[in-house]
Amino acid sequence: MSYRDNPARVRTLPSYQYPGRQEPGARRIVIISAGVGAGHDGAADELAQRLRRDGFLVDRHDFLDLLPARLGALLSGTYHHLLTWAPTGYQRIYTATEHTRRPGPAVRVLFRSAERRTLRVIPRDTCAVVSTYPGASQVLGSLRLRGRLNVPTITYLTDFSVHSLWVAPGIDSHLATHRIPARQAGAHGAAGVTVTGPVTDPRFAPATAAVRGAARARFGLPAHSALALLVAGSWGVGPVEQVAAEIRDGGVAVPVVVCGRNQVLAERLRRIGVKHVYGWVEDMPALMSAADVLVQNAGGLTSLEAFSSGLPVVSYRCIPGHGQTNAAALRDAGLAAWIREPGHLSPVLTELLHGPLGHQQRIRGLELFRQEGGPAEVIAVAAGRIATSPRTTTARRKEGTTARRPVRLGVPLMAAAAAATVVLGIGTPLAEAYGDAPARFGALSHFLDGDRR
Incomplete structure (x- = not known):
C-alpha cells in the first residue's frame, strides 16, 4: 500500500529509490526559493549551508527572477497588497483553492512562462533540484513529468500546513517538519512524503540565564520583566499595533516588537507608546534568547526558530490563509497555543x-529537532542516486529513440498571458483557475493538458 493510498502512513526515514547509476563528479544541487517574505529563503539558505558542509556545490535561485517581464515582482507585490489591504479577499482565495488537486489553465500559463529560465539555471552536472516555494515546485514537477528534467526533484515544505499548490505531480519527494504537514501533503496526493524535522540556524538554541541577561542588556530590554517577543514576518503585516497594545495593557508581559522591513509600522508603534520596537534584526538568535514567549501571526520559520530556542509560542490575530491554517496545525501538534478570543490573551x-x-x-518544540535524518541528509541521499543529465531529450537521442519536442508557447505570448493573469487581479483568476475551468479557458486547458510528454 502506498502513502497516497493511506495518508496516515508516514515514512520517517528516506526509503525511495532512484534508478540508474551515479555519474562521477555529479555533486551539484540547485535550490530554488522565492523572496516572498523571508521564510522560503531562510529555509533555503540553511539547507544550502548544510549541503555545502557535506561537500556539495549548491546554486541558489529566486523563482521570482525566473518569471519573465518582471512578473515576479508584480506577483510578490500583488500578494503583499492583498495581505495588507484586502485580507478578507485573500482568505476567500485561499479557502477556495486549498483543497483542489491542480492549478487551472491561467495559473499554469504563469508557471509555464518560467520553464525555459528554470532549465537554464540547472547545469548538466546537477544531481538534485530542491524547491522551498510552491510555484517552483509546480514548474519543476511539470518539467519532470514531461521528461525535460531527469534528476531527483524535492520539495521542502516550509509551512506547517500544506496548501494544495505545494503538491505538484512529478515531484519525487516531499519533506515535512512533522507528521501533521506530512499527512496533509499525502491527502493532496504528494509522492515520497518523509518526516525529516525542521531546519533552522544552529544559533537558535535554549539560552542560559547568563546569555539571556547579556542579550537583554545588549538590546536595552528590561532585566527582570517577562518579555513577549511579537513578530509579524519580514513585511510586518497583520494587526500588529493592536496586538502590541493588548499585550502591554494586559500587564502580563512587556511587548518587544520586530517589524521586519516595515519602517512605517515601527514609527506607528513608537507613536502609541510601545517602548521596545525594532525593524529588521540581523541577530534574531540573540533577541530570541532575551525573550520568554513568542507571539506570532503566520506560523512560519520564526515559529520553528522559537521552538529551537526553547520558547513557548502563541498564535494570535493571525493573518488570513496560511497564517490561520498554520495556527491550527501547530495547535493540533501541541506545539503552540492558538488564541481566538482577545479575552484569553493574558x-x-x-x-x-x-x-x-x-x-x-518547550519540550515538544525541542523534540522536533531530534528527528533522525534531517532534510539536508535526506536531500544528500537523493542526490547520490542520479541517472543522467537534467535534460533528457539529448540523452534519448543518443540512445537512438525519438523524443517528441514539446510544443511551446512563444515567450512573448507566455509573458503576456501571465501578465494578464496577475494584472487582472489575483483574486478572480486564482479562484477560477483552481476550480472547473471556465469556458473561455477551455482551449488553453486542452493545449496545456496535451503537452505532457
Whole structure:
C-alpha cells in the first residue's frame, strides 16, 4: 500500500529509490526559493549551508527572477497588497483553492512562462533540484513529468500546513517538519512524503540565564520583566499595533516588537507608546534568547526558530490563509497555543510563562529537532542516486529513440498571458483557475493538458 493510498502512513526515514547509476563528479544541487517574505529563503539558505558542509556545490535561485517581464515582482507585490489591504479577499482565495488537486489553465500559463529560465539555471552536472516555494515546485514537477528534467526533484515544505499548490505531480519527494504537514501533503496526493524535522540556524538554541541577561542588556530590554517577543514576518503585516497594545495593557508581559522591513509600522508603534520596537534584526538568535514567549501571526520559520530556542509560542490575530491554517496545525501538534478570543490573551500568556503548558510546549518544540535524518541528509541521499543529465531529450537521442519536442508557447505570448493573469487581479483568476475551468479557458486547458510528454 502506498502513502497516497493511506495518508496516515508516514515514512520517517528516506526509503525511495532512484534508478540508474551515479555519474562521477555529479555533486551539484540547485535550490530554488522565492523572496516572498523571508521564510522560503531562510529555509533555503540553511539547507544550502548544510549541503555545502557535506561537500556539495549548491546554486541558489529566486523563482521570482525566473518569471519573465518582471512578473515576479508584480506577483510578490500583488500578494503583499492583498495581505495588507484586502485580507478578507485573500482568505476567500485561499479557502477556495486549498483543497483542489491542480492549478487551472491561467495559473499554469504563469508557471509555464518560467520553464525555459528554470532549465537554464540547472547545469548538466546537477544531481538534485530542491524547491522551498510552491510555484517552483509546480514548474519543476511539470518539467519532470514531461521528461525535460531527469534528476531527483524535492520539495521542502516550509509551512506547517500544506496548501494544495505545494503538491505538484512529478515531484519525487516531499519533506515535512512533522507528521501533521506530512499527512496533509499525502491527502493532496504528494509522492515520497518523509518526516525529516525542521531546519533552522544552529544559533537558535535554549539560552542560559547568563546569555539571556547579556542579550537583554545588549538590546536595552528590561532585566527582570517577562518579555513577549511579537513578530509579524519580514513585511510586518497583520494587526500588529493592536496586538502590541493588548499585550502591554494586559500587564502580563512587556511587548518587544520586530517589524521586519516595515519602517512605517515601527514609527506607528513608537507613536502609541510601545517602548521596545525594532525593524529588521540581523541577530534574531540573540533577541530570541532575551525573550520568554513568542507571539506570532503566520506560523512560519520564526515559529520553528522559537521552538529551537526553547520558547513557548502563541498564535494570535493571525493573518488570513496560511497564517490561520498554520495556527491550527501547530495547535493540533501541541506545539503552540492558538488564541481566538482577545479575552484569553493574558490568561494564556500567564500559563505559558509560569504554568505547565509552557513547559510542555518547550519540550515538544525541542523534540522536533531530534528527528533522525534531517532534510539536508535526506536531500544528500537523493542526490547520490542520479541517472543522467537534467535534460533528457539529448540523452534519448543518443540512445537512438525519438523524443517528441514539446510544443511551446512563444515567450512573448507566455509573458503576456501571465501578465494578464496577475494584472487582472489575483483574486478572480486564482479562484477560477483552481476550480472547473471556465469556458473561455477551455482551449488553453486542452493545449496545456496535451503537452505532457
